[in-house]
Amino acid sequence: MTAxxxxxxxxxTEFRPKKVGFGRWxxxxxxTFFGILGLLYLFAPIFVVIVFSFNKPKGLFNYTFTEFxxxxxxxxxxxxxxxxxxxxxxxxxxFSTLAATILGTIAAFALVRHKFRGRGxxxxxxxxxxxxxxxxxxSSLLVLFVNMGVPLGQxxxxxxxxxxxxxxxxxxxxxxxxxxxxxxxxxxxxxYANRVQTFFRITFPLIMPGVVAAxxxxxxxxxxxxxxxxxNSGSEVTFPMFVWGTSKKxxxxxxxxxxxxxxxxxxxxxxxxxxxxxxxxR
Amino acid sequence: xxxxxxxxxxxxxxxxxxxxxxxxxxxxxxxxxxVPEGSFFALLGPSGCGKTxxxxxxxxxxEPTAGEIMIGGKDISRQRPYQRPVNTVFQSxxxxxxxxxxxxxxxxxxxxxxDGVDAKVKEMLDLVEMGHLAHxxxxxxxxxxxxxxxxxxxxxxxxxxxxxxxxLGALDLKLRRQMQLELKRIQTEVGITFIHVTHDQEEAxxxxxxxxxxxxxxxxxxxxxxDLYENPRTAFVAGFLGQTNLLTAKVVGTxxxxxxxxxxxxxxxxxVSRMAATTQEVEVGVRPEKIHIAELGEAPVGRNVVDGxxxxxxFIGVSTQYVIRTLADAEEEITVFTQNSSTSLRRVGETVSxxxxxxxxxxxxxxxxxxxxxxEVAS
Numbered sequence: 146m147t148a149x150x151x152x153x154x155x156x157x158t159e160f161r162p163k164k165v166g167f168g169r170w171x172x173x174x175x176x177t178f179f180g181i182l183g184l185l186y187l188f189a190p191i192f193v194v195i196v197f198s199f200n201k202p203k204g205l206f207n208y209t210f211t212e213f214x215x216x217x218x219x220x221x222x223x224x225x226x227x228x229x230x231x232x233x234x235x236x237x238x239x240f241s242t243l244a245a246t247i248l249g250t251i252a253a254f255a256l257v258r259h260k261f262r263g264r265g266x267x268x269x270x271x272x273x274x275x276x277x278x279x280x281x282x283x284s285s286l287l288v289l290f291v292n293m294g295v296p297l298g299q300x301x302x303x304x305x306x307x308x309x310x311x312x313x314x315x316x317x318x319x320x321x322x323x324x325x326x327x328x329x330x331x332x333x334x335x336x337y338a339n340r341v342q343t344f345f346r347i348t349f350p351l352i353m354p355g356v357v358a359a360x361x362x363x364x365x366x367x368x369x370x371x372x373x374x375x376x377n378s379g380s381e382v383t384f385p386m387f388v389w390g391t392s393k394k395x396x397x398x399x400x401x402x403x404x405x406x407x408x409x410x411x412x413x414x415x416x417x418x419x420x421x422x423x424x425x426x427r
Numbered sequence: 428x429x430x431x432x433x434x435x436x437x438x439x440x441x442x443x444x445x446x447x448x449x450x451x452x453x454x455x456x457x458x459x460x461x462v463p464e465g466s467f468f469a470l471l472g473p474s475g476c477g478k479t480x481x482x483x484x485x486x487x488x489x490e491p492t493a494g495e496i497m498i499g500g501k502d503i504s505r506q507r508p509y510q511r512p513v514n515t516v517f518q519s520x521x522x523x524x525x526x527x528x529x530x531x532x533x534x535x536x537x538x539x540x541x542d543g544v545d546a547k548v549k550e551m552l553d554l555v556e557m558g559h560l561a562h563x564x565x566x567x568x569x570x571x572x573x574x575x576x577x578x579x580x581x582x583x584x585x586x587x588x589x590x591x592x593x594x595l596g597a598l599d600l601k602l603r604r605q606m607q608l609e610l611k612r613i614q615t616e617v618g619i620t621f622i623h624v625t626h627d628q629e630e631a632x633x634x635x636x637x638x639x640x641x642x643x644x645x646x647x648x649x650x651x652x653x654d655l656y657e658n659p660r661t662a663f664v665a666g667f668l669g670q671t672n673l674l675t676a677k678v679v680g681t682x683x684x685x686x687x688x689x690x691x692x693x694x695x696x697x698x699v700s701r702m703a704a705t706t707q708e709v710e711v712g713v714r715p716e717k718i719h720i721a722e723l724g725e726a727p728v729g730r731n732v733v734d735g736x737x738x739x740x741x742f743i744g745v746s747t748q749y750v751i752r753t754l755a756d757a758e759e760e761i762t763v764f765t766q767n768s769s770t771s772l773r774r775v776g777e778t779v780s781x782x783x784x785x786x787x788x789x790x791x792x793x794x795x796x797x798x799x800x801x802x803e804v805a806s
Contacts, residue, residue, distance in 0.1 A: 331488050332521035334508040336535035336584065346534075350525050 191408065198401035205395035217398035224399045230387035231403060237299065237383065238367040241306035246360045248307070249314025250352075256315070257322040274312045282309065283376035290377060297379030305377050306370060310363035317362060321355025354422065361414065368407075439464040439620060440485065440588050445494030447480050447644075454480040456644035458494070462588075462622060462637070467614050469623045469635035473667070473805035477644040478624045482590050485622070486515045498587050509538070514581035515590040519597070520573045522565035528552070528576055529561040535584040551579040554613065571602050578610065582617060591623045595630065607633050628668045628806055632656065640664050642802075656714075657787070660703040662795030665712055666802030672718070672761050673710040673796040674733070674753075678702075686790070691755035695731045695788060702790035710795040716764040717787040720749065720773060726782035735761060737777050747772060751781055 197207055201214040222228035255261075256268060274282065283305070290301050329351065333343040349356075371385040378386065388400055440462040447455040455477040462468045470478040483489040485496055487508030496504040503511050514535065522531050529548055536544045552558040555575040565573055574594060581589055591610075595603045611634050614621045625631050631638050632652040639649040640663070648655055648664045659665035665673070676688040676695060686699045688711055695711050702709070713731075726732040735751035738760070749763045761781055773779065791799075 326519070326521065328517050328519060328521040329523060331508070332515070332517055332523070333534070335486055335488070335513075335515045336580070337509045337538035338534070339507070339509050342538060347523060 194401050194404045194408070198398055198405045200398050200401075202398060205397070207396045207398045207401065217402045221399050221402050224391075224397045226382065227384075227387055227391075227397075227399060227403075230382045230384045233299070233381060234368050234384035237302050237306060238364045241303055241310055241367045242360050242363040244303075244307040245310035245314050245363045246356060249311050249359060250318050250356055252311070253315050253318035253322055257319055271312050271315050274309055275316075279309075279370075279372040283373035286373065287376040297377055298381055301377045301379065302374055302381060302383065305373050306367040309370070309373060310366055313362050313366060314359040317359035318352060318355045321352045325351055354418075357418065365411070439466070439499075440468075440622065441495075441497040441500075442481075442485075443495040443497070445481065445484065445496065446492045447477070447484060447489065448492045453644055455484070455491075458641075458644070458646055460639060460646070460649070462620060464587075464620055465618050466636045467611065467621045467623065467634055469625060469631035469638045470641055471625055471628060471631040471638050471667070472641035473626055473802075476641040478626075478641050479592055481641070482515075482592055482622065482624045485588070486513055486590050487511050488515075512587040513590055514584050514586040515592060516577045516581050516594045518593045520565075520577040520594075522573055522576060522580070524565055527562050527564060528557070528568070531565065531576060532580045532583055534580065539584070547583055551583040554582075554616070555579055555609075570598055571606065574598065574606060575609075578613065582613070582619065585617075586619065588620045588622060591621060593624055593626070595625075595627075603630070610634060626806075632668070640667060642667075658701055658789050659712070659791070662710075662791050662798035663802045665789075665791060665795070666799030667806045670715050670762060670803065671712050671799055672715060673712045673791065673799060674759055674761075675756075675793070675796075676709055676711045678707050678709055685785070688790070690733070691753075693733060693755055695733075696785040697731075697788035697790060698786060701786075701788065704790055704792035706793060708793040710791045710793060712789045712791055712795075713783050713787055715748070715762045716746075718761065718763040718781050718783045720751075720763060720765060721780045721782060723778050723780050726780040729785075730782040731785055731788060732780050732782045733761060734778065734780050737773055737775050737779060740772060740775055742767075742772060749773065751779065754778070 739750040
């Protein structure tokens, strides 16, 4: 079938596309257009954060771009008190993530794998802390701590953060666990793996992406929380509280540096996570 | 006794009085089985008959309500799945998606800390000609390839009994036929006892040495495929393993090995051993392909002969299927499969003699045709 005779009545006719009109062009690219518009909307504030981290403001407030400089990047901790609050936030985020992830994963197992009276109700209750307004949670926790005589400080912040992260962890890990075929664990047991080996070689590696996602979500929720923390921090100052407190009298570009750095770290983690995910799926 | 020396020694599988209840529902209702060592055994039945539950109890994935499961004379019914000398090929294969094919196959060996894992895994992969895929992930394999890996992953552990839970269910028809032959070849090669669960009677008959037909949690009949097909002892077996004709008749007497029944004045005889009922009212059965058609009154002597009118003829290519309404009873119909060795077909409306050898006749209890019909639908 190399040469088709020109007289061949069954030869395919040449395909001639119609002339593309302007109206049609607009119709075909409408989705792209709105897509770009949506992305711009999402990224404009982030773009401002990054640009203003390289600013050298004239006054105390980083409101107008005056001069490009690396000063804020080289002297991040020059702002008194900011880095202390940053470390506090990181520490609290780390420990509440740890506690919430462990507790939440265990709870997710119980809710997915075990049939018990009130399981359906428990599954609904998980959503209550997420749906409750933060102001209400924060003030109620304050009342609770004061009544129980717990001194406000790092401990109460940690307890509060672990509490509100827990629901998110349970929901995330549960979704992963539901999708896990129990026959894989049965197959492992059939192949001479005892329960501990089955958990560490099959179950955990397979729900790992869900657990990591839950931990990352917890960390960012805890790091960024202001309302609940504000009620229960006592004399401690976390990073969001520092920014709020200082914004009344000054807004140094170092705050933008922290914001940009957090963004880069998050991007890095996501990219690495995707790369690992791709390798695992291969 | 450690896991390492579980898989030595010999012995078939013996099940005694096995029961499994889920609340008020009875999934397995007293099963007794004897599976000789090295045989290819099939548990055949419609969905919900308890065959998979039985298999899972042998594997240890389900706890029996009562009964004994013995391998080589040792009761294993209370052992954990990882302590039993059995391995399972799961219906959905259950390959570990985060491990390579090699690691999947090596999993059982590594857990038992066996020496020479690499060589053993390679040998097994070569058995199914898949050595070159060792470093792929399960999702990169086709259904047939995954199926083979699931079989080798279990076989590499040299279990005393290999359990297969509808392993071919997810494959298309052509591949299924091919895998049936391959599984049979592997079984002959390794000589391990295979217990194969399936709802496909052709699959069971093609592969198994012995079939146990299960229905409603009980064993209906057990035997070689030919015995089950040719001499079904229950209506369910008759209907589940292919089509069958059943005529209501009365037992009139026996002389020696021959039992005679009466179907509206027509004598139908059969060997005494092929009558499963003890009552006077019985049903006489014969498979459609055992029946021949002759011109009216020209049937050979010494056969069971029933005259009738052809009411339907369907040409299927390799054979023709006729439906004959008997002259003696307009309610009774006989289905006949004839090989198309001659090119002339019989016409609808012709009156003919249908005849078959008495040895091909079997007897069931009265009312069996209803059960057989239901089983035929379920198969």
